[in-house]
Amino acid sequence: MQHSAQARDDMAQAACIALERLRARSPRVHCITNAVAQNFTANVLLALGCVPSMTLSAEEVAGFVAGAQALLVNLGTFDAERRQASELAIKTAAEKKIPWVLDPVFVDRSRTRADFARMLIRRSPNVVRLNHAEFSALAGKTPSVEALAAFARENRTVMGLSGETDLVTDGERHATVANGHPLMSRVTAMGCAASALTAACLAVEPDTFRAAAAALVIIGVAGEVAAEKAKGPGSFAVAIIDALYNLDAATLKARAKVS
Amino acid sequence: MQHSAQARDDMAQAACIALERLRARSPRVHCITNAVAQNFTANVLLALGCVPSMTLSAEEVAGFVAGAQALLVNLGTFDAERRQASELAIKTAAEKKIPWVLDPVFVDRSRTRADFARMLIRRSPNVVRLNHAEFSALAGKTPSVEALAAFARENRTVMGLSGETDLVTDGERHATVANGHPLMSRVTAMGCAASALTAACLAVEPDTFRAAAAALVIIGVAGEVAAEKAKGPGSFAVAIIDALYNLDAATLKARAKVS
Amino acid sequence: MQHSAQARDDMAQAACIALERLRARSPRVHCITNAVAQNFTANVLLALGCVPSMTLSAEEVAGFVAGAQALLVNLGTFDAERRQASELAIKTAAEKKIPWVLDPVFVDRSRTRADFARMLIRRSPNVVRLNHAEFSALAGKTPSVEALAAFARENRTVMGLSGETDLVTDGERHATVANGHPLMSRVTAMGCAASALTAACLAVEPDTFRAAAAALVIIGVAGEVAAEKAKGPGSFAVAIIDALYNLDAATLKARAKVS
Numbered sequence: 059m060q061h062s063a064q065a066r067d068d069m070a071q072a073a074c075i076a077l078e079r080l081r082a083r084s085p086r087v088h089c090i091t092n093a094v095a096q097n098f099t100a101n102v103l104l105a106l107g108c109v110p111s112m113t114l115s116a117e118e119v120a121g122f123v124a125g126a127q128a129l130l131v132n133l134g135t136f137d138a139e140r141r142q143a144s145e146l147a148i149k150t151a152a153e154k155k156i157p158w159v160l161d162p163v164f165v166d167r168s169r170t171r172a173d174f175a176r177m178l179i180r181r182s183p184n185v186v187r188l189n190h191a192e193f194s195a196l197a198g199k200t201p202s203v204e205a206l207a208a209f210a211r212e213n214r215t216v217m218g219l220s221g222e223t224d225l226v227t228d229g230e231r232h233a234t235v236a237n238g239h240p241l242m243s244r245v246t247a248m249g250c251a252a253s254a255l256t257a258a259c260l261a262v263e264p265d266t267f268r269a270a271a272a273a274l275v276i277i278g279v280a281g282e283v284a285a286e287k288a289k290g291p292g293s294f295a296v297a298i299i300d301a302l303y304n305l306d307a308a309t310l311k312a313r314a315k316v317s
Numbered sequence: 318m319q320h321s322a323q324a325r326d327d328m329a330q331a332a333c334i335a336l337e338r339l340r341a342r343s344p345r346v347h348c349i350t351n352a353v354a355q356n357f358t359a360n361v362l363l364a365l366g367c368v369p370s371m372t373l374s375a376e377e378v379a380g381f382v383a384g385a386q387a388l389l390v391n392l393g394t395f396d397a398e399r400r401q402a403s404e405l406a407i408k409t410a411a412e413k414k415i416p417w418v419l420d421p422v423f424v425d426r427s428r429t430r431a432d433f434a435r436m437l438i439r440r441s442p443n444v445v446r447l448n449h450a451e452f453s454a455l456a457g458k459t460p461s462v463e464a465l466a467a468f469a470r471e472n473r474t475v476m477g478l479s480g481e482t483d484l485v486t487d488g489e490r491h492a493t494v495a496n497g498h499p500l501m502s503r504v505t506a507m508g509c510a511a512s513a514l515t516a517a518c519l520a521v522e523p524d525t526f527r528a529a530a531a532a533l534v535i536i537g538v539a540g541e542v543a544a545e546k547a548k549g550p551g552s553f554a555v556a557i558i559d560a561l562y563n564l565d566a567a568t569l570k571a572r573a574k575v576s
Numbered sequence: 577m578q579h580s581a582q583a584r585d586d587m588a589q590a591a592c593i594a595l596e597r598l599r600a601r602s603p604r605v606h607c608i609t610n611a612v613a614q615n616f617t618a619n620v621l622l623a624l625g626c627v628p629s630m631t632l633s634a635e636e637v638a639g640f641v642a643g644a645q646a647l648l649v650n651l652g653t654f655d656a657e658r659r660q661a662s663e664l665a666i667k668t669a670a671e672k673k674i675p676w677v678l679d680p681v682f683v684d685r686s687r688t689r690a691d692f693a694r695m696l697i698r699r700s701p702n703v704v705r706l707n708h709a710e711f712s713a714l715a716g717k718t719p720s721v722e723a724l725a726a727f728a729r730e731n732r733t734v735m736g737l738s739g740e741t742d743l744v745t746d747g748e749r750h751a752t753v754a755n756g757h758p759l760m761s762r763v764t765a766m767g768c769a770a771s772a773l774t775a776a777c778l779a780v781e782p783d784t785f786r787a788a789a790a791a792l793v794i795i796g797v798a799g800e801v802a803a804e805k806a807k808g809p810g811s812f813a814v815a816i817i818d819a820l821y822n823l824d825a826a827t828l829k830a831r832a833k834v835s
Binding site for chain 2 (some may be wrong): 611614628631635636643813814816817818
């Protein structure tokens with residue numbers, strides 16, 4: 059594990075680079091995501107210069123993924139159409155070497171969904187981004203650095219765990235991200251959007267661990283900026299879109315709390 | 318019917334208690350709702366501390382309902398998936414004694430949907446929340462206190478009628494709620510969110526009549542607070558989420574217009 | 577082609593008349609549109625006094641269209657349900673002489689969808705509203721006044737091309753609309769909402785060419801007003817809804833950039 063000031067500067071730098079590349083390259087990010095999150099997710103991606111697409115149909119999804127630079131598979135409001143779309147999309151991503159992120163939403167609420175998520179994890183998502191309850195449901199143990207690292211090694215993936223402090227690990231390297239604000243948990247689809255942003259960062263940063271940490275720094279810092287002006291979760295949801303759009307390297311460097 | 322000051326204080330008190338309990342208990346509210354309303358409904362529930370879920374799939378919906386404390390069945394953008402989900406969800410709600418609300422959106426525009434709504438009403442929703450045109454389509458008569466009370470008694474339910482003045486009745490007790498603002502009708506899904514909030518209140522208030530009235534007071538007062546700062550329906554939709562988040566007992570007591 | 581000051585005044589006047597009629601007549605606009613756009617589209621229509629509906633189910637869509645004054649068919653997030661809904665809706669629109677708009681979203685990303693769009697264009701949409709990439713995919717040539725006019729004549733439709741400057745043509749008459757703001761391309765569903773507004777204008781203005789130009793002037797001017805207060809795409813999306821709600825003839829006349 060890297061330490062203190064150096065690790066912090068290194069990860070803040072990774073976030074700055076990712077942010078700049080998103081704006082310069084406008085990666086296409088295909089999102090198989092839940093019905094509640096689609097609009098907010100698209101607006102988060104657009105605010106950062108990315109091009110979102112959200113098509114689910116079996117006829118078209120492979121084509122959209124093949125033309126994209128990253129893929130999100132989010133299991134919220136899961137149904138037969140999304141299941142089939144996920145399988146086709148992941149197959150295309152594997153063939154075309156397009157990086158993808160799995161967000162196993164609410165696997166703690168549905169055994170069917172947890173089983174499906176485990177099957178998808180065997181298909182090697184580049185990143186699995188989830189919260190504490192979801193990790194516990196998938197891994198059968200409470201989240202800790204050790205449990206998360208073991209899960210990452212076993213499944214050859216990078217884990218991004220959201221919480222009061224976020225934790226990112228590829229099994230060898232670890233980063234904690236202490237940015238963010240409690241209002242983020244009061245806006246629907248905030249975690250879903252963070253996963254979409256993680257996918258976007260994978261499109262512009264080949265080091266998956268750095269990409270995942272960068273995404274969580276970017277959304278967390280934007281959340282802090284937004285919270286300073288927000289009067290509640292309604293204005294917060296608006297302000298975080300503005301904050302992502304206006305975010306700059308100086309703000310990222312000044313505010314990043316990574317270790 | 319209770320009268321004047323006492324009734325008003327009693328219902329304002331019911332709204333205060335419901336608000337406090339929502340925040341303290343964070344009930345899970347499963348929503349089978351229309352595609353237009355999903356995001357706004359989730360944000361209204363989250364602003365008040367509830368935990369929304371929106372899954373529709375036949376495989377999972379029963380599990381989500383079984384793990385929830387209340388259920389909303391909203392008939393907007395109705396389709397085969399939502400029809401099946403409704404039937405499974407209501408069956409689970411009946412088995413587990415989970416209260417549920419029916420919102421028969423646009424039954425005045427579709428005979429198929431009106432027939433389905435009538436069938437659902439026979440399955441004893443705790444509350445039916447609708448507008449004037451929807452009541453007329455279902456009951457075959459224009460809404461009045463008498464017509465609404467008769468409908469409530471016949472169907473052993475509580476009716477919540479939205480309009481310039483809202484009307485709540487269980488067939489014996491009646492309350493009118495004169496809170497709210499005209500901008501509420503200019504934001505999509507406002508009525509849908511009110512129905513979701515009614516479901517949430519059922520999770521924390523065993524007296525269905527009081528729960529339904531409390532929900533309409535809460536959303537109506539929040540609408541008034543929001544309108545004071547809004548410049549149009551866009552900023553109003555944001556401000557009402559903030560207002561719900563910041564709402565307190567003093568504001569509810571000062572503003573409640575119940576009789 | 578009409579010229580300069582006269583053409584400008586004439587089109588600004590068309591926008592003023594359309595705006596006034598939308599508010600006075602509250603047309604019902606049925607929208608078959610993508611999952612990302614449904615909420616924002618409904619709020620744009622409501623802000624202008626229209627009554628949106630979004631039902632897709634094969635059982636109900638014909639009834640909703642028959643009761644509406646205009647129809648939007650938007651091909652975003654296209655799937656089997658939307659395909660069937662489109663066919664039923666267009667059949668009803670033809671029978672009842674209800675005007676309709678086609679928005680062939682992302683036909684540049686999917687050959688299947690482009691083929692379906694071409695088939696729909698043979699069924700005589702009153703307006704086809706699209707962007708440069710979508711026109712190129714459908715017409716096999718880069719957009720120009722001549723290419724657009726030829727396409728309009730061949731297909732007996734009115735073309736509305738969005739871009740830095742919008743172009744409207746029925747094959748004989750042409751208008752360019754230079755209103756709008758770059759933030760419009762940073763909010764998801766902005767083009768989809770412009771198409772829905774075009775459909776709404778068809779409900780109140782029998783001259784299709786004028787209706788299409790009016791819609792693009794209205795949304796473009798609202799975008800400019802919104803941009804003056806917005807701090808990014810989040811607040812812009814809110815402000816444009818407010819701007820549409822508050823828009824008046826004086827603002828339209830002062831700001832319309834039509835030639």
